Amino acid sequence: MDMQVEEGVYFIQGQDEFIPDSHVYVLGEPGSDDVTLIDAGLMGKTGYKVGRLEALGFDPKAIKRIIMTHCHLDHIGCLPELREALDSPELWVHESEAQALEEGDERVVYGMDMFKGMCQAQYGLKDGVFTFQVQRKLKDGDELFLGGTTWQVLHIPGHSPGSIALYEAQRKILIPGDTLYADYAIGRFDLFGASGPQLKDSLMRLASLEIEILLPGHNRIMKGVPQGYAAQVAKQWAPYLR
Numbered sequence: 001m002d003m004q005v006e007e008g009v010y011f012i013q014g015q016d017e018f019i020p021d022s023h024v025y026v027l028g029e030p031g032s033d034d035v036t037l038i039d040a041g042l043m044g045k046t047g048y049k050v051g052r053l054e055a056l057g058f059d060p061k062a063i064k065r066i067i068m069t070h071c072h073l074d075h076i077g078c079l080p081e082l083r084e085a086l087d088s089p090e091l092w093v094h095e096s097e098a099q100a101l102e103e104g105d106e107r108v109v110y111g112m113d114m115f116k117g118m119c120q121a122q123y124g125l126k127d128g129v130f131t132f133q134v135q136r137k138l139k140d141g142d143e144l145f146l147g148g149t150t151w152q153v154l155h156i157p158g159h160s161p162g163s164i165a166l167y168e169a170q171r172k173i174l175i176p177g178d179t180l181y182a183d184y185a186i187g188r189f190d191l192f193g194a195s196g197p198q199l200k201d202s203l204m205r206l207a208s209l210e211i212e213i214l215l216p217g218h219n220r221i222m223k224g225v226p227q228g229y230a231a232q233v234a235k236q237w238a239p240y241l242r
């Protein structure tokens, strides 16, 4: 269910089909003109996402930017149509996926050739629809002032080459994309540009943070995350991430 997670942090639940639709998080407050979306979601979800934004009290035209946790299809598929429905929001992506997006290299978006063929047929997608100019190329260690609070950018490759987490240290809120989920789950590491060992290192890095609220790209969100949760997940998965 959509809701306010914390002050200035809102959750719009993905609406999964046979392909998942990523959650969208909204940073900022209704009525403000500094509103950020984290991820866009799957193709065809613009009406749903805009409707949910309005139900939460946001003016879709006030969305200033969309930050991608990474560029897989279930997160970026909706972006071409969503940007048209909004008022030219900027696109911010980690530098190691931004260049491919600008050049129309869609290998990260689709992850594997078989999946690309299937999705292009199913959704009528042409080569090159996921080509975008990226207004800000994010780097590890960047501090982003979004909707009144500071969010740190952590580059956490493994699930994809340019996966990032956003971390708000004051309230210990982590938005880890598809790297870490609730219920001791992690993202897959068999797609283009993925790496088990990198994912292991990235999980270890997340394990060094204090996490109170976990807002992943799919499945349930967690409030009151048990201490050491990320470390336990990293330890549990380590034997498979070699």
Ligand SMILES: [Zn+2]
Binding pocket: 070, 072, 159, 160, 178, 187
């Ligand atoms: Zn993903």
Ligand SMILES: [Zn+2]
Binding pocket: 020, 022, 072, 074, 075, 178, 217, 218
């Ligand atoms: Zn995903």
